Amino acid sequence: MTATHWLFGDQLGPHFLRPGEEVGQIGPVVMIEARSVFRRRRFHRAKAHLVLSAMRHRAAELGDRVRYVRAETYREGLLQAVGNGPVTVHHPTSHAALRLVSALPQVRVLPARGFLLSHGAFRTWADQGGGGRLRQEDFYHWSRRELDLLMDQGAPAGGTWNHDHANREPPPRGAHGLGVPSPYRPREDAIDEEVRADLDRWEREEGIAFVGRDGPRCFPADRRQALAALHRFVDQRLAGFGPYEDAMLAADPVMSHSLLSASLNLGLLDPAECVTAAEAAWREGRAPINSVEGFVRQIAGWREYVWHLYWYFGDDYRHSNAMGHHKPIPGWFLELDADAVNARCLATVLAQVRDTGWTHHIPRLMVLGSLALQRGWDPLEVTDWFHRCFVDGYDWVMLPNVIGMSQYADGGRMTTKPYTSGGAYLHRMSDLCTGCAYRPACRTGEHACPYTTGYWAFTQRHRSLLAANHRTSRAVQGLDRLNDLGETLRTDRQWDETAP
Numbered sequence: 420m421t422a423t424h425w426l427f428g429d430q431l432g433p434h435f436l437r438p439g440e441e442v443g444q445i446g447p448v449v450m451i452e453a454r455s456v457f458r459r460r461r462f463h464r465a466k467a468h469l470v471l472s473a474m475r476h477r478a479a480e481l482g483d484r485v486r487y488v489r490a491e492t493y494r495e496g497l498l499q500a501v502g503n504g505p506v507t508v509h510h511p512t513s514h515a516a517l518r519l520v521s522a523l524p525q526v527r528v529l530p531a532r533g534f535l536l537s538h539g540a541f542r543t544w545a546d547q548g549g550g551g552r553l554r555q556e557d558f559y560h561w562s563r564r565e566l567d568l569l570m571d572q573g574a575p576a577g578g579t580w581n582h583d584h585a586n587r588e589p590p591p592r593g594a595h596g597l598g599v600p601s602p603y604r605p606r607e608d609a610i611d612e613e614v615r616a617d618l619d620r621w622e623r624e625e626g627i628a629f630v631g632r633d634g635p636r637c638f639p640a641d642r643r644q645a646l647a648a649l650h651r652f653v654d655q656r657l658a659g660f661g662p663y664e665d666a667m668l669a670a671d672p673v674m675s676h677s678l679l680s681a682s683l684n685l686g687l688l689d690p691a692e693c694v695t696a697a698e699a700a701w702r703e704g705r706a707p708i709n710s711v712e713g714f715v716r717q718i719a720g721w722r723e724y725v726w727h728l729y730w731y732f733g734d735d736y737r738h739s740n741a742m743g744h745h746k747p748i749p750g751w752f753l754e755l756d757a758d759a760v761n762a763r764c765l766a767t768v769l770a771q772v773r774d775t776g777w778t779h780h781i782p783r784l785m786v787l788g789s790l791a792l793q794r795g796w797d798p799l800e801v802t803d804w805f806h807r808c809f810v811d812g813y814d815w816v817m818l819p820n821v822i823g824m825s826q827y828a829d830g831g832r833m834t835t836k837p838y839t840s841g842g843a844y845l846h847r848m849s850d851l852c853t854g855c856a857y858r859p860a861c862r863t864g865e866h867a868c869p870y871t872t873g874y875w876a877f878t879q880r881h882r883s884l885l886a887a888n889h890r891t892s893r894a895v896q897g898l899d900r901l902n903d904l905g906e907t908l909r910t911d912r913q914w915d916e917t918a919p
Contacts, residue, residue: 421446422504423448424448425508427511431476431477432533433642436448450478453492454621464630464633466809466812470685472610472611473687508529534723535723538727538730553833558723582713585661588665590667590668590849596670597674603639605636605637607635611636648679649679649693652677657675657705660675661713661714666849672775672782684813698715729818745797748797755772755773761919764849764855765786767851772809783809787805789825790919802826839877842868842870862901879898879904
């Protein structure tokens with residue numbers, strides 16, 4: 420009997436078919452739309468829309484070769500589709516999904532797809548250092564060598580591995596946007612109308628709840644759209660990506676970012692084709708090395724690193740809480756209630772998430788994540804919030820990004836220091852302080868910046884840990900020079916009671 424091949428909702432590109440089936444006859448395929456996924460978590464409405472639209476678009480492409488099942492659970496859907504017949508599936512992207520497929524006797528798990536390096540190759544690299552020092556920069560150098568990516572005769576193209584010196588510019592003074600061509604935006608179709616009607620019915624009749632707004636779909640839902648988005652970025656936006664990749668502008672949330680993460684994480688794009696296209700743009704003189712290196716770093720350095728750490732650290736990693744943070748996330752943040760917030764940076768970013776389910780990596784880390792870290796919110800709750808509220812959020816994505824990078828809950832297994840700052844950083848790297856009710860330099864008084872008071876309160880609360888780290892010891896020295904520390908801490912406590 421020919422085994423049926425199971426495609427999860429984040430395995431939607433041609434590279435997730437069985438080996439040998441990318442070209443020629445495709446065997447039987449099953450896709451399962453499990454309602455229980457949406458009952459368990461209160462997802463962003465735009466995310467639910469995108470995932471369902473992408474799954475249904477893929478089913479339409481496969482036609483009569485696929486059995487598309489709508490069921491309460493994956494187990495029920497699989498039983499309905501194939502009974503006890505043999506099934507193959509590529510390695511899922513979460514611990515929970517892997518446990519599920521591994522417990523089903525008729526399912527054979529094939530190697531993971533959608534990434535550049537194998538689990539075995541990463542483990543060999545990680546174990547060589549005893550598993551103790553797993554730094555992203557080291558991994559990035561190794562991965563580029565392994566993949567011969569952006570390399571010239573064994574040396575990094577352009578003469579250096581890292582072009583951060585050219586890629587951390589503040590936004591142009593007085594600018595409201597970068598003036599670059601707009602990103603690719605898809606058009607909705609009849610499938611999107613059906614998805615939106617189903618989501619409305621689920622909310623109305625089945626008690627399934629969402630957060631955020633479901634406006635016109637902003638991200639690709641099929642392979643053709645994803646390729647169009649990739650080509651538009653490489654051809655028209657990549658050249659200007661590097662210098663301002665860490666900058667923020669209130670009126671231009673997209674800047675020169677690729678917006679490809681959702682397509683990559685749905686499996687509509689393969690990371691190899693993305694980095695290959697970017698390298699070709701540099702070699703053909705269509706994009707500068709700093710922009711290309713910055714983009715390659717995001718995929719071959721960071722995305723790949725996060726994927727492998729998720730599996731290397733294991734499922735218990737999610738319970739890391741080295742900072743001892745246990746405060747619950749307040750309701751206004753859970754509800755994406757940007758209107759409840761006075762701090763312009765936070766209100767702007769929270770509104771972006773509410774309206775689109777997306778904002779780029781610096782608002783995630785230095786506005787949203789930094790606030791959570793300063794306030795001492797429970798890191799597992801924060802991880803779940805990012806997972807639910809971002810269109811590109813999955814367990815494997817958010818667990819290392821939030822537990823390790825953003826909240827430093829692993830105590831430094833992944834990064835060398837906590838990532839948080841006062842208002843001065845936000846003022847330097849954005850226009851978000853302009854017109855704000857608060858002042859980035861103020862620690863006390865009615866104009867005290869919540870991020871500035873929060874930074875010093877966080878430093879005081881964790882001074883022993885920070886003093887012992889050479890990358891943060893200067894912050895503790897600065898703390899000892901404050902002559903208004905007591906008033907700063909009292910000012911900071913008000914943000915535990917109300918939105919900043």
